[in-house]
Amino acid sequence: MMDSSRRRILQLLGVSALALTTRPVFNAFAIEEQAAQAQAAFKAGEKALKAKQWALVIDTHKFESEADLEPLIEACHRIHNVPQLQNKRHEIKWIWGTHYHNAFPGKAARFLAEAVEHRPFLVLCNHCENPPCVRACPTKATFKRESDGIVLMDFHRCIGCRFCMAACPFGARSFNYRDPRPFIAEAKLNKEFPTRMKGVVEKCNFCAERLAVGQMPACVEVSNGAMVFGDLYDAASEVRKLIKTNYTIRRKQTLGTEPSVYYIV
Amino acid sequence: MLELAIKGGKKYYGWMTLLIIIVGIGFLLYLKQLDFGLGITGLSRDTSWGFYIANFTFLVGVAAGGVMVVLPYYLHDYKAFGKVTILGEFLAISSVLMCVTFILVDLGQPMRIFNVFLYPTPNSVLFWDTIVLNGYLFLNIIIGWNVLEAERNGVHYQKWLKPLIYISIPWAVSIHTVTAYLYCGLPGRGFWMTAILAPRFLSSAFAAGPALLILCCLIIRRVSNFDPGREQIQSLAKIVAYAICVNVFFFLCEVFVAFYSQIPEHMDHIKYLFVGLHGHGAYVPWMWASMILMVIGIILTVNPITRKNEGVLAVACVVIFLGTWIDKGLGMIAGGFTPSPLHEINEYIPSLPEIGIALGVWALGFLVLTALFKIAVSVKEEVRA
Numbered sequence: 001m002m003d004s005s006r007r008r009i010l011q012l013l014g015v016s017a018l019a020l021t022t023r024p025v026f027n028a029f030a031i032e033e034q035a036a037q038a039q040a041a042f043k044a045g046e047k048a049l050k051a052k053q054w055a056l057v058i059d060t061h062k063f064e065s066e067a068d069l070e071p072l073i074e075a076c077h078r079i080h081n082v083p084q085l086q087n088k089r090h091e092i093k094w095i096w097g098t099h100y101h102n103a104f105p106g107k108a109a110r111f112l113a114e115a116v117e118h119r120p121f122l123v124l125c126n127h128c129e130n131p132p133c134v135r136a137c138p139t140k141a142t143f144k145r146e147s148d149g150i151v152l153m154d155f156h157r158c159i160g161c162r163f164c165m166a167a168c169p170f171g172a173r174s175f176n177y178r179d180p181r182p183f184i185a186e187a188k189l190n191k192e193f194p195t196r197m198k199g200v201v202e203k204c205n206f207c208a209e210r211l212a213v214g215q216m217p218a219c220v221e222v223s224n225g226a227m228v229f230g231d232l233y234d235a236a237s238e239v240r241k242l243i244k245t246n247y248t249i250r251r252k253q254t255l256g257t258e259p260s261v262y263y264i265v
Numbered sequence: 266m267l268e269l270a271i272k273g274g275k276k277y278y279g280w281m282t283l284l285i286i287i288v289g290i291g292f293l294l295y296l297k298q299l300d301f302g303l304g305i306t307g308l309s310r311d312t313s314w315g316f317y318i319a320n321f322t323f324l325v326g327v328a329a330g331g332v333m334v335v336l337p338y339y340l341h342d343y344k345a346f347g348k349v350t351i352l353g354e355f356l357a358i359s360s361v362l363m364c365v366t367f368i369l370v371d372l373g374q375p376m377r378i379f380n381v382f383l384y385p386t387p388n389s390v391l392f393w394d395t396i397v398l399n400g401y402l403f404l405n406i407i408i409g410w411n412v413l414e415a416e417r418n419g420v421h422y423q424k425w426l427k428p429l430i431y432i433s434i435p436w437a438v439s440i441h442t443v444t445a446y447l448y449c450g451l452p453g454r455g456f457w458m459t460a461i462l463a464p465r466f467l468s469s470a471f472a473a474g475p476a477l478l479i480l481c482c483l484i485i486r487r488v489s490n491f492d493p494g495r496e497q498i499q500s501l502a503k504i505v506a507y508a509i510c511v512n513v514f515f516f517l518c519e520v521f522v523a524f525y526s527q528i529p530e531h532m533d534h535i536k537y538l539f540v541g542l543h544g545h546g547a548y549v550p551w552m553w554a555s556m557i558l559m560v561i562g563i564i565l566t567v568n569p570i571t572r573k574n575e576g577v578l579a580v581a582c583v584v585i586f587l588g589t590w591i592d593k594g595l596g597m598i599a600g601g602f603t604p605s606p607l608h609e610i611n612e613y614i615p616s617l618p619e620i621g622i623a624l625g626v627w628a629l630g631f632l633v634l635t636a637l638f639k640i641a642v643s644v645k646e647e648v649r650a
Contacts, residue, residue: 087304087308088309088611089304089307089309091309092310102607102608102609103609106529127483132451132452132453135389136389136391137389137453138380138389139377139380139381139383140384157377158374158377159373159377159378159381160303160372160375161368161371161373162313162314162371163389163390163447164602165313166451167451168453169453169454169606170453171310174310175308175310175313175373176302176373177304177306177309178303179301179302198373199373199374200373200374201374222503238436239617252452255453
């Protein structure tokens with residue numbers, strides 16, 4: 001008698017504990033459903049641009065001040081529904097401007113050409129040929145697309161462990177520390193591209209969704225020729241021509257990740 | 266044997282109730298985190314791992330430290346430790362439980378945890394860490410439980426346990442090695458990129474784990490009729506003494522490499538932690554406290570006069586536990602992320618809810634630890650009577 005009633009109480013306790021835990025879980029799933037409206041067409045169409053390894057060449061001479069970068073950053077963040085968070089800790093950015101010594105720490109000489117010192121440098125995901133973030137991810141939520149070398153994110157598979165953020169030597173990745181959706185202005189919402197949920201990592205995707213329909217990446221399109229995008233392994237491509245005729249550098253090349261973003265300085 | 270955990274005196278129930286309350290508070294805070302996101306912590310874009318992962322790392326060490334009683338008994342036939350192996354195994358179980366819980370509360374999308382098994386990714390160290398941690402948990406549950414049950418029934422434990430016991434010894438080393446590999450294989454994180462990281466983790470583990478075990482033994486002797494034994498405690502204390510010396514030695518090796526080579530990427534993190542960098546130095550007092558505590562620990566455990574005095578030894582163990590916790594818990598993670606890959610400094614300070622959740626996880630671990638130790642001690646008392 002004593003034993004069975006104790007067991008009963010334990011069972012009840014177990015069930016109530018379970019009931020308590022299910023509520024937030026259901027909440028989380030429910031939040032997900034509201035946001036599943038936006039579905040992007042990622043499937044490559046007939047006009048899709050193709051490459052063995054996409055690469056980007058940035059002619060840094062053509063950017064004189066932060067103001068020159070703003071339209072590019074704005075274009076990228078708008079079409080990808082990147083939220084504007086005031087709290088710096090929660091900040092999400094796919095592409096942004098920084099100083100030479102931040103973009104290339106260890107490469108800044110004690111005395112530097114004045115132009116280089118004052119020029120803003122665009123930084124973004126390098127879509128490395130040998131990406132450490134992909135190596136670190138325990139679920140293949142971030143992966144290197146074999147067809148064109150873009151390092152992509154599956155927002156629905158990411159468990160939010162942030163191992164990729166520790167692994168990235170370029171600080172290119174952002175984490176959704178809170179629900180980003182309230183921080184995307186309704187008028188600016190791009191319904192063609194998915195918004196993210198809290199608890200997942202995101203970063204630049206080299207505009208995979210635009211390449212699929214034959215468009216150049218958004219930043220490249222508005223850069224007035226300051227940025228050139230193309231196939232690194234096509235000797236006749238525009239990026240290769242630029243690399244051949246200009247002295248270019250890449251960020252932290254000694255780490256062996258083989259970044260695909262080249263800077264003309 | 267499980268029934269032994271719910272037969273206790275007032276003090277036992279009082280302690281358990283206190284722990285349950287702390288677990289409850291932690292759980293409520295966690296519900297808040299689940300609802301809002303990890304933004305309620307002090308984590309940021311630059312420091313994307315913090316208090317949870319730090320405690321996880323430290324506790325992997327405590328779990329591995331349990332092997333320090335298992336190894337001498339089963340491998341060297343050091344009979345005295347036969348009395349306390351079960352305590353080491355049960356300490357390992359509760360520590361691994363805390364580790365797994367810390368990982369879970371650190372995830373942005375915890376309900377997707379099974380993706381790790383759905384999409385197994387052998388190139389990720391986290392995948393291997395999941396395997397070794399869970400493996401170690403099950404090994405210790407199976408071994409600990411069966412050996413204790415056999416002792417209760419007055420028979421020798423089952424033969425098939427022997428290979429599992431032998432496997433559990435290198436397995437203990439593996440859990441902390443793999444945990445170190447989470448960090449030391451990342452390009453561009455100069456502070457962690459050192460081949461000595463796994464050995465460093467192991468040395469602090471073999472200091473912190475047995476130190477906690479000594480404290481547990483002293484408490485058990487006070488609150489029960491089971492005496493883990495003076496010889497046992499003294500042997501453990503010698504292990505702690507060696508391990509803490511090696512840990513400090515390894516750290517000094519790191520300091521030499523960074524500051525003799527003068528490579529900024531390696532110096533900057535240590536500078537940030539110990540003297541501050543570009544005007545930021547939230548961790549400076551903590552790191553010096555850690556160093557002082559560990560040195561005090563060395564003096565008190567190496568010196569036979571102080572070591573043999575159990576009151577002083579208890580103080581030494583607390584000091585070593587705290588010192589290694591600050592070193593590995595607080596400094597190791599925050600120091601690795603600061604300065605950031607773009608050489609910017611955004612200091613990480615854990616938030617109050619974050620600390621509350623972490624305390625809840627610790628309380629959960631101690632709840633399980635107390636229940637397991639209660640069972641073990643009751644069996645020992647039974648057998649003696």
